[in-house]
Amino acid sequence: MAKIVCVLYEDPVDGYPTSYARDDVPEITSYPGGQTAPTPNAIDFTPGELLGSVSGELGLRPYLEGLGHTFVVINDKDGADSEFDRELVDADVVISQPFWPAYLTAERIAKAPNLKLAITAGIGSDHVDLQAAIDASLTVAEVTYSNSISVAEHVVMMILGLVRNYLPSYQWVIKGGWNIADCAARSYDLEGMTVGSVAAGRIGLAVLRRLKPFDVKLHYTDKHRLDPAIEEELGLTYHESVEDMVGICDVVTINAPLHPETEHMFNDAMFARMKRGAYLINTARGKICDRDAVVRALESGQLAGYAGDVWFPQPPPADHPWRTMPHHGMTPHISGTSLSAQARYAAGTREILECFFEGRPIRDEYLIVDNGSLAGTGAKSYTAGNATEGSDATA
Numbered sequence: 001m002a003k004i005v006c007v008l009y010e011d012p013v014d015g016y017p018t019s020y021a022r023d024d025v026p027e028i029t030s031y032p033g034g035q036t037a038p039t040p041n042a043i044d045f046t047p048g049e050l051l052g053s054v055s056g057e058l059g060l061r062p063y064l065e066g067l068g069h070t071f072v073v074i075n076d077k078d079g080a081d082s083e084f085d086r087e088l089v090d091a092d093v094v095i096s097q098p099f100w101p102a103y104l105t106a107e108r109i110a111k112a113p114n115l116k117l118a119i120t121a122g123i124g125s126d127h128v129d130l131q132a133a134i135d136a137s138l139t140v141a142e143v144t145y146s147n148s149i150s151v152a153e154h155v156v157m158m159i160l161g162l163v164r165n166y167l168p169s170y171q172w173v174i175k176g177g178w179n180i181a182d183c184a185a186r187s188y189d190l191e192g193m194t195v196g197s198v199a200a201g202r203i204g205l206a207v208l209r210r211l212k213p214f215d216v217k218l219h220y221t222d223k224h225r226l227d228p229a230i231e232e233e234l235g236l237t238y239h240e241s242v243e244d245m246v247g248i249c250d251v252v253t254i255n256a257p258l259h260p261e262t263e264h265m266f267n268d269a270m271f272a273r274m275k276r277g278a279y280l281i282n283t284a285r286g287k288i289c290d291r292d293a294v295v296r297a298l299e300s301g302q303l304a305g306y307a308g309d310v311w312f313p314q315p316p317p318a319d320h321p322w323r324t325m326p327h328h329g330m331t332p333h334i335s336g337t338s339l340s341a342q343a344r345y346a347a348g349t350r351e352i353l354e355c356f357f358e359g360r361p362i363r364d365e366y367l368i369v370d371n372g373s374l375a376g377t378g379a380k381s382y383t384a385g386n387a388t389e390g391s392d393a394t395a
């Protein structure tokens, strides 16, 4: 029998919900391009429930315990004496969500001789040292597409929030004011602006599609160019490199995974190439941006605003400068964990587990590492290496 260790974020401060704001979530059965949503044999939860926190357990307990496995759900994940470190030593499977990443470093992988499978309940497996996973012949799998549209919606919200100066204006209402000039002095229309996406994968392309009706000029860069028909349909301009693209953009949105090629891609040199007063939205991974360079760019006015939901490490310390830097629209890492998204990635996690325990192949598009090398989506979108360095700062 196997031991599955599942690391989830805390329940709400007021306790696990007993009722919800809405009675249902729309059922999504397939994604743009035809990929089907997860198809587990069964689920033991009601879509729309909070599944990503410890009491939600991703809805997996009846299934796993029904098979006789040991299912351990924990929250304490950081530091050498964390519950995660203690439970990991005899774990066969680890499940973690990027929102509350259980960093699976080379040291931790070395301490887990039984470990065979690391599942990302969501998308983005950079919290696993992929080189160490390759070396240890682990399988790393994620629920590709499960929350890509959730993030794309969040990106559009954040672009509009920054450009139109939504959050500071909202604050004037809370403060009891009617300070129209204060609100308007940093408020613009998105219409006519040039928006560039770093990557046009599942999220990046969905962002571009959603922005098209705003009558903006759309640009993108990616390792692989999109089909010419899509470029024509959306009026996209392709750039060979990020450096080539950023100079003309009023808004840049980052939608690439974190891997050695993208780590600290946005640093002082990249900001110097951008238009003064550009906005940067990063819902991809915090480490794609140099933390202090972002602060400097906002303080100098080189950036007019920065928004996103991804930090490094996670959770960030209370004194992380992105909490207090000017003109930001940061949230905790939430864009991919809406209740709608949770239903899909919990079902996808169940599908991956069913495949693993029944000896069936895991869908190729879910694979990041398999059989000692990058595989599936990992082989297309990642480079091998380690992006977990510095994650011990959470302890």
Ligand code: NDP
Binding pocket: 122, 123, 124, 125, 145, 147, 148, 151, 198, 199, 200, 201, 202, 203, 204, 221, 222, 223, 224, 225, 255, 256, 257, 258, 261, 262, 283, 284, 285, 309, 310, 333, 334, 335, 336, 337, 377, 380, 381, 382
């Ligand atoms: P996809 O794999 O569909 O797309 C990623 C794209 O990034 C691919 O088109 C890939 O290129 C491209 N890419 C990789 N490296 C580079 C590079 N160096 N320069 C330019 N483009 C590059 O993934 P998704 O769109 O679904 O997700 C993207 C990322 O967003 C995830 O990896 C994750 O980090 C983040 N994410 C964040 C969430 C949140 O809650 N904030 C939730 C979900 C995802 P190609 O494949 O053509 O080689």
